[in-house]
Amino acid sequence: MAHRDREESGVSCGALQDGSPEARQNEVYRKLIRVMDPELGLSIIKLGLVYDMEIEDGAVTVTMTLTTPACPLGEVLTRDVRRVVGELPWVTAVEVRIVWEPRWSPAMIR
Amino acid sequence: MESGDDPVMTSPPAPASSAQPAAVAGGPAAEVGARRAASLTRPVPGRPALILPAILSLLAGLYAGLVRAGWGLLPLSANLAATHGPLMISGFLGTGIGVERAVALGRRAGFVVPALTGLGALALLAGLPGPWGVVLIAAGSGGLVGASLSITRRQPALHHVTLALGALAWLGGNLLWLTGWPVYRVVPWWAAFLVLTIAGERLELNRVLFLSRGARAAFAVTVAALLAGVLLTTVAPAAGSRVEGLALLVTALWLLRHDVARRTVRQAGLTRFIAVAMLSGYVWLAVGGVLFAVEASRLVGGPPYDAALHSVFVGFVFSMIFGHAPIILPAVLRVVVEYGPRYYAHLALLHLSLALRAAGDLGGWWELRRGGALLNVAAILLFIATTVRGVRRGARHHVIAGPDGARPAERFP
Numbered sequence: 001m002a003h004r005d006r007e008e009s010g011v012s013c014g015a016l017q018d019g020s021p022e023a024r025q026n027e028v029y030r031k032l033i034r035v036m037d038p039e040l041g042l043s044i045i046k047l048g049l050v051y052d053m054e055i056e057d058g059a060v061t062v063t064m065t066l067t068t069p070a071c072p073l074g075e076v077l078t079r080d081v082r083r084v085v086g087e088l089p090w091v092t093a094v095e096v097r098i099v100w101e102p103r104w105s106p107a108m109i110r
Numbered sequence: 111m112e113s114g115d116d117p118v119m120t121s122p123p124a125p126a127s128s129a130q131p132a133a134v135a136g137g138p139a140a141e142v143g144a145r146r147a148a149s150l151t152r153p154v155p156g157r158p159a160l161i162l163p164a165i166l167s168l169l170a171g172l173y174a175g176l177v178r179a180g181w182g183l184l185p186l187s188a189n190l191a192a193t194h195g196p197l198m199i200s201g202f203l204g205t206g207i208g209v210e211r212a213v214a215l216g217r218r219a220g221f222v223v224p225a226l227t228g229l230g231a232l233a234l235l236a237g238l239p240g241p242w243g244v245v246l247i248a249a250g251s252g253g254l255v256g257a258s259l260s261i262t263r264r265q266p267a268l269h270h271v272t273l274a275l276g277a278l279a280w281l282g283g284n285l286l287w288l289t290g291w292p293v294y295r296v297v298p299w300w301a302a303f304l305v306l307t308i309a310g311e312r313l314e315l316n317r318v319l320f321l322s323r324g325a326r327a328a329f330a331v332t333v334a335a336l337l338a339g340v341l342l343t344t345v346a347p348a349a350g351s352r353v354e355g356l357a358l359l360v361t362a363l364w365l366l367r368h369d370v371a372r373r374t375v376r377q378a379g380l381t382r383f384i385a386v387a388m389l390s391g392y393v394w395l396a397v398g399g400v401l402f403a404v405e406a407s408r409l410v411g412g413p414p415y416d417a418a419l420h421s422v423f424v425g426f427v428f429s430m431i432f433g434h435a436p437i438i439l440p441a442v443l444r445v446v447v448e449y450g451p452r453y454y455a456h457l458a459l460l461h462l463s464l465a466l467r468a469a470g471d472l473g474g475w476w477e478l479r480r481g482g483a484l485l486n487v488a489a490i491l492l493f494i495a496t497t498v499r500g501v502r503r504g505a506r507h508h509v510i511a512g513p514d515g516a517r518p519a520e521r522f523p
Binding site: 040041069073103106109 | 261273
């Protein structure tokens with residue numbers, strides 16, 4: 001997985017220009033990979049729960065889902081995402097959208 | 111599964127732009143910075159008030175349990191000992207599950223369920239004359255059926271149907287209780303409520319393992335057998351309990367064979383603790399199933415009844431509660447619970463004390479049973495104390511994103 005290699009080596013990211021859209025996406029990605037489902041011990045990225053990410057200036061919008069509408073962890077994951085992404089110095093606002101379409105399926109696990 | 115070079119997108123099957131927000135959270139720049147940490151521990155108005163009756167039910171139910179176990183404590187009220195089961199199952203667990211489901215739904219209406227069952231539990235505790243407590247609890251369980259059906263309509267799936275059937279079993283039992291059936295005749299329904307609720311949640315979680323069609327079919331047949339056994343108890347209690355017991359045993363074996371806890375137990379920290387709690391609970395579910403089946407004709411009270419019921423309700427259900435409290439409390443009360451290895455102490459005490467109790471029940475050793483019951487209560491009180499400590503430490507450290515400081519695993523071991 002190229003992006004994992006990138007994340008762990010920290011080399012490729014350094015090749016990106018600071019402040020470029022790609023660099024910022026990488027930074028957000030590396031933050032999101034820390035947010036995990038505590039029961040499975042897997043990142044929300046690994047589980048395929050993150051559908052989309054938009055960055056406009058310092059405002060980050062993360063669109064994600066949960067494995068089921070019966071899952072009570074939506075607020076917790078939302079707070080965790082907001083917290084870790086908000087740690088980035090250039091981030092001025094974080095919005096998390098929980099969506100149910102498309103419906104999550106195990107095929108989305110990476 | 112490879113995801114290409116794109117470090118961000120997860121390649122959903124449909125364009126993300128077509129996604130319909132069900133809930134939007136977020137805010138202005140003020141969200142970022144020092145206030146973020148504070149928001150993690152900010153209590154949610156109203157939810158503690160809904161949880162309070164559940165906690166009172168738990169404490170009163172434990173006290174009533176000691177009275178029933180023969181500890182000769184002051185009974186506090188005339189019928190407290192008789193309300194042990196209803197307080198523990200409906201007042202504590204039913205209300206707790208109601209809050210959990212309401213948080214998941216994210217609608218104010220969902221909180222009517224725990225409000226009703228909580229008020230019902232308080233009415234039972236206060237010893238109000240008339241059937242008010244039972245009526246309120248039955249109404250609340252009807253609400254949980256509605257909430258569960260709402261989820262099933264949104265996403266029709268076997269795991270959601272199982273949750274709805276569990277809620278329906280709770281409602282069915284409560285309606286029989288309302289018509290004056292004794293608790294021991296209603297217990298098979300309440301057991302089905304909790305077992306189906308937990309099993310349905312595990313089936314949902316186990317989708318990450320890509321279960322075979324055969325495994326899912328076996329699960330569905332077992333659920334049907336469990337419900338058939340419950341229904342049969344209304345006309346033939348012994349035969350019904352035998353069928354239900356066998357279904358509980360098969361459910362336990364299915365979970366021991368297919369549950370993701372078998373894999374996550376190889377991880378670390380909280381993830382491993384949850385897995386240990388679940389797997390050890392499945393063993394007690396199997397024991398309970400065997401006792402339901404073998405002692406079916408004697409499940410009206412006395413030692414076999416005590417052993418069968420507490421294998422399921424304490425060994426299986428409380429083990430699950432111990433495992434999940436560190437992740438459910440943050441969801442429900444917006445607190446951070448710091449996990450630590452000391453969590454194994456109350457889990458071990460729970461299982462050890464229940465083993466003593468069951469041995470006392472089945473061997474006819476009264477003092478062992480009494481001592482085991484006392485230690486069951488001690489284990490739950492230790493769990494409460496450890497959790498409160500974890501909340502206090504969590505409030506100071508704001509630990510998130512990784513149980514016990516662990517990095518997320520890249521894959522299942």
